[in-house]
Amino acid sequence: MDWLQQAELQEQETVSVPNQYLTFAIDEQSFGISISDVVEIISLCPIARVPQFSGYAKGIINLRGRIIPVIDVRLRFHLPEKDYDSRTCIIITNINDLDIGFIVDEVQEVVDIDEADVEPAPKLTGSYAHRFIIGVGKRGGRMILLLDSQRLLNEEEVAALDVVRM
Amino acid sequence: MADITINDSMAEMYLYETNSLLEQLDQILLGAEKSNEFSKEEIDSIFRIMHTIKGSSAMMEFSGIAKVAHKVEDLFSYIRNNGIDRDLNEDLCNLVFQANDFLKEEVEKVEGGEPLNTDIAFLEESITRFLGVLKGETPVAPASAPAETGAAPPQAEQAEQAEAVDPGEVVIYFDEGCQMENVRAMIILNKIREIGLRCVSKPERLDNSEEAVQEIVARGFRVKIDDHSALDKVTELLRGTLNIASFTVGGREYRLTRQREASAVRVFFEDGCEMENMRAFQLLSQVAEVYPDIRSVPAQLMNNEDAVQQIIHEGFLLVVAEPNRVGEVLAVVEQGLHVKSYATEEWEEPAAEDVDLPGGEDAAPAVALAKASEAGEPAADLPARSARPEAAPAQVAPVQAAPDGGGRVVKQNLISVSLNKLDALMELVGEIVITESMVTSSPDLQGVELENFTKSARQLRKLTGELQDISMSLRMVPVSGTFQKMFRIVRDMNKKLDKDVELILVGEETEVDKTIVDSIADPLMHLVRNSMDHGIESREERLAAGKPAKGKIVLSAQNSAGEILITVQDDGKGLDRDALLNKAAERGLLTKNPAEYSEKEAFLLLLLPGFSTKSEVTEFSGRGVGMDVVKKNIEKIGGAVSIESKKGLGMATIFKIPLTLAIIDAMKVAVGKSILSIPINVxxxxxxxxxxxxxxDANGTQMVLIRNECYPIIRLYDVFDLETQVTEIEEGILILVEAGGSAACVFADELLGQYQVVVKPLPSYLSSYDLRDDGIVGCTILGDGSISLILEMASLLR
Incomplete structure (x- = not known):
């Protein structure tokens, strides 16, 4: 029994599955979201504005007949709005069976980041973006801020976090 | 568990089939209960339903279900042959309802992948007991028929019944469906007399007597012959007589299996259903359950590609050695999956005795073929072709309603398609439509004169439009199926609660999207139960209140302004605002001073979680989970629930559900860069x-006067906070809309024309924004792929 558990533990230690992240840039900073949440990446398409939306939710898009709400990540991070250009992309994700698009400045690459290379998120540094970060991945000399896509969506959760931190 | 090993599509088919059969059973039972009579057709179809369920469940290895179905089948097989006393109808109904419920539950478990109930002893026992009661009152079952003597005096008859068998009695059964049994009996009687034997028969009167026919069919034709030594002659005589299925002489049974006149059922499967040999094998094993001696052509089905081809081209032939049992076989075939058509025909045995039944080798069909050619048939013709054409109509089993002499029955032209496939199709069609307009209005073509291209493009547009319409209509189903289910609930609760409530359906043919039909079933059930339990008073209370003793629940569906309205209305005691408020206060559900609640707001308290107006919990309702679950379910499909009530007169619960994917006519209007759609009917x-x-006016609200009526002006750019250059009343356009009992003028930049739009619900992520209350009901995709929001005027005007 003991040897079995030990073997299992060892296995867990040795075979740490590298986690894949899709990285994108906002203001030259790399962010990563778990690849398992990502459905596809599309170039910017016309966004229909929906009245009464909060600021960061830009509206809805038509993805081959599917209506998908899109969130501007810049605005979500309380960063100043920037005009969309040819490099602007929408990352379509599926989180908890919910299709959501994230508008980002530029999509970079898919990277493997070993569990061991992920540091816990630094304690509050003042930037609003840090509320969404679950860890910092190191790859080469680069730092990739790993995002919790749940938190990107959910206003209440973020609000709750704020309360805890205060 | 069995369902891990079985193939998914088979399980799906099983569930679909079994569920629909059980629903059908419910309908039959309700009908039978209403008229307090089981007609022959009803008994037959219950028998067949149970039989099919038994077969398929056994195949799927759900032994509990199969056993119960088998029991019920036995019961009905007995009733089919012997009839049932009117007094027992009610008990029978209850019993079968009980069995039906059990089966439904089990099937639900299969669906959910839960372990099945194996303890069916209780149900089995009650069925057996009931069968005992039936038999006790009508002791003469055909199985024990030979025990009874023909024309013996009553006392003797009883005495002899106790004894074994009268050696001088001959009981004759004719072929099922051979007709004119009485005349045939008369001929036999005459023949017996011709060989110089004295005899008496039962029934005695044979000419023009329908009763005699029935008796002969049910219990056989009985002849009592005095001279026992001459029985051999009679046996000989009967062997040579036409249309006799079997007879007993002195308790010894002779079955007439005429090799030369065996019947065959030729079955064709649906085109392209694939794996015909597997389907044939499945059918064969189903048939074998009722008729173990069944044989088939081709005999070797598994791993035999030739068999597949033969089945496709020649049909699959089931050879029934005893023509009188063809009916049973047909009943099975009729229920068979993927059967396109079937027909009976006579079957000439190539060489009766030495046909090897098991057909272990692949060569079996070929052997049969060779034998057929020996029998004088052209070699090119397969043995199946040896049917004698004139024979078919007489053998057509009574289960078939189609009177045409061909005996070929074409099955219902319906197929069941998985919803996922339809969704995929819809998506694809949407894409095609958009791509089509992208191609035809491509900027590269601007200013270029292309006559042929324009022509083809126009044709393409027309076709894609049609394609879209059709794929849309595929998902629409009438709500009647869901509505019909409520009859059963009302019936059960009437019994349990001793109430007399009638269910009335209105507009059940209204078609809505399949997903909606599915999601309203549970909420409707809750509401009907609530009405039955809490809403409608007991008989005495009703009479005291001056209402008819019979309560009424009206279930209605109607299309209205791009929405479907589903209403459950009862004429019960209605809601009491004060009682509701007290209750809510007790539960701490009030958020403001009770005096401030309007009647409507008080009613909406009902929809809060944890609110139940009845103090005691009953079997049917009262757990306080009902109404808020109803609300959640309806909101899930983008609908809204509202409640209306008049104290003492009843209440109505109204679901307003957007017709998802429904096509509505809408006016497109532009406001700044946005394009909004307003349903044309408002x-x-x-x-x-x-x-x-x-x-x-004094508050700064702008009004416009039309034909002496004043209408407020609603500026869309203002309401929806859109940017536009057009703010002067002269520049834009006013649209007079009327909805929800009020009217107003909507101000927009310009009209873009009337279009048919496909309503799509907004993503559920957006539901936290209460867009509905702001007047946005959904969205649609325009020809160029852009999105237009569809406005809901009723809430906009509020």
Whole structure:
């Protein structure tokens, strides 16, 4: 029994599955979201504005007949709005069976980041973006801020976090 | 568990089939209960339903289900042969309802992948007991028929019944469906007399007597012959007589299996259903359950590609050695999956005795073929072709309603398709439509004169339009199926609660999207139960209140302004605002001073979680989970629930559900860069207006006067906070809309024309924004792929 558990533990230690992240840039900073949440990446398409939306939710898009709400990540991070250009992309994700698009400045690459290379998120540094970060991945000399896509969506959760931190 | 090993599509088919059969059973039972009579057709179809369920469940290895179905089948097989006393109808109904419920539960478990109930002893026992009661009152079952003597005097008859068998008695059964049994009996009687034997028969009167026919069919034709030594002659005689299925002489049974006149059922499967040999094998094993001696051509089915081809081209032939049992076989075939058509025909045995039944080798069909050619058939013709054409109609089993002499029955032209496939199709069609308009309005073509291209493009547009319409209509189903289910609930609760409530359906043919039909079933059930339990008073209370003793629940569906309205209305005691408020206060559900609650708001308290107006919990309702679950379910499909009630007169619960994927006619209007759609049915008129016509009231609300009526002006750019250059009343256009009992003029930049739009619900992520209350009901994709929001005027006007 003991040897079995030990073997299992060892296995867990040795075979740490590298986690894949899709990285994108906002203001030259790399962010990563778990690849398992990502459905596809599309170039910017016309966004229909929906009245009464909060600021960061830009509206809805038509993805081959599917209506998908899109969130501007810049605005979500309380960063100043920037005009969309040819490099602007929408990352379509599926989180908890919910299709959501994230508008980002530029999509970079898919990277493997070993569990061991992920540091816990630094304690509050003042930037609003840090509320969404679950860890910092190191790859080469680069730092990739790993995002919790749940938190990107959910206003209440973020609000709750704020309360805890205060 | 069995369902891990079985193939998914088979399980799906099983569930679909079994569920629909059980629903059908419910309908039959309700009908039978209403008329307090089981007609022959009803008994037959219950028998067949149970039989099919038994077969398929056994195949799927759900032994509990199969056993119960088998029991019920036995019961009905007995009733089919012996009839049932009217007094027992009610008990029978209850029993079968009970069995039906059990089966439904089990099937649900299969669906959910839960372990099945194996303890069916209780149900089995009650069925057996009931069968005992039936038999006890009508002791003469055909199985024990030989025990009874023909024309013996009553006392003797009883005495002899106790004894074994009268050696001088001959009981004759004719072929099922051979008709004119009485005349045939008469002929036999005459023949027996011709060989110089004295005899008496039962029934005695044979000519023109329908009763005699029935008796002969049910219990056989009985002849009592005095001279026992001459029985051999009679046996000989009967062997040579036509249309006799079997007879017993002195308790010894002779079955007439005429090799030369065996029947065959030729079955064709649906085109392209694939794996015909597997389907044939499945059918064969189903048939074998009722008729173990069944044989088939081709005999070797598994791993035999030739068999597949033969089945496709020649049909699959089931050879029934005893023509009188063809009916049973047909009943199975009729229920068979993927059976396109079937027909009976006579079957000439190539060489009766030495046909090897098991057909272990692949060569079996070929052997049969060779034998057929020996029998004088052209070699090119397969043995199946040896049917004698004139024979078919007489053998057509009574289960078939189609009177045409061909005996070929074409099955219902319906197929069941998985919803996922339809969804995929819809998505694809949407894409095609958009791509089509992208191609035809491509900027590269601007200013280029292309006559042929334009022509083809027009044709393409027409076709894609049709394609879209059709794929849309595929998902629409009438709500009647869901509505019909409520009959059963009302019936059960009437019994349990001793109430007399009638269910009335209105507009059950209204078609809505399949997903909606599915999601309203549970909420409707809750509401009907609530009405039955809490809403409608007991008989005495009703009479005391001056209402008819019979309560009424009306279930209605109607299309209205791009929405479907589903209403459950009862004429019960209605809601009491004060009682509701007290209750809510007790539960701490009130958020403001009770005095401030309007009646409508008080009613909406009902929809809060944890609110139940009845103090005691009953079997059917009262757990306080009902109404808030109803609300959640309806909101899930983008609908809204509202409640209306008049104290003492009843209440109505109304679901307003957007017709998802429904096509509505809408007017497209532009406001700045956005394009909004207004359902055409709320638009009264559109007009340009000058500043002089606009009046401003004390609050600054602008009004416009049309035909002496004042209408407030709603500026869309204002309401929806859109950017536009057009803010002057002269520049834009006013649209007079009327909805939800009020009217107003909507101000927009310009009209873009009327279109048919496909309503799509907004993503559920957006539901936290309460867009519905702001007047946005959904969205649609325009020809160029852009999105237009569909406005809901009723909430906009509020």
């Amino acid at each position: 638009i009264n008129q559109t007009f340009k207006c000058t500043a002089q016509n606009v009046i401003e």
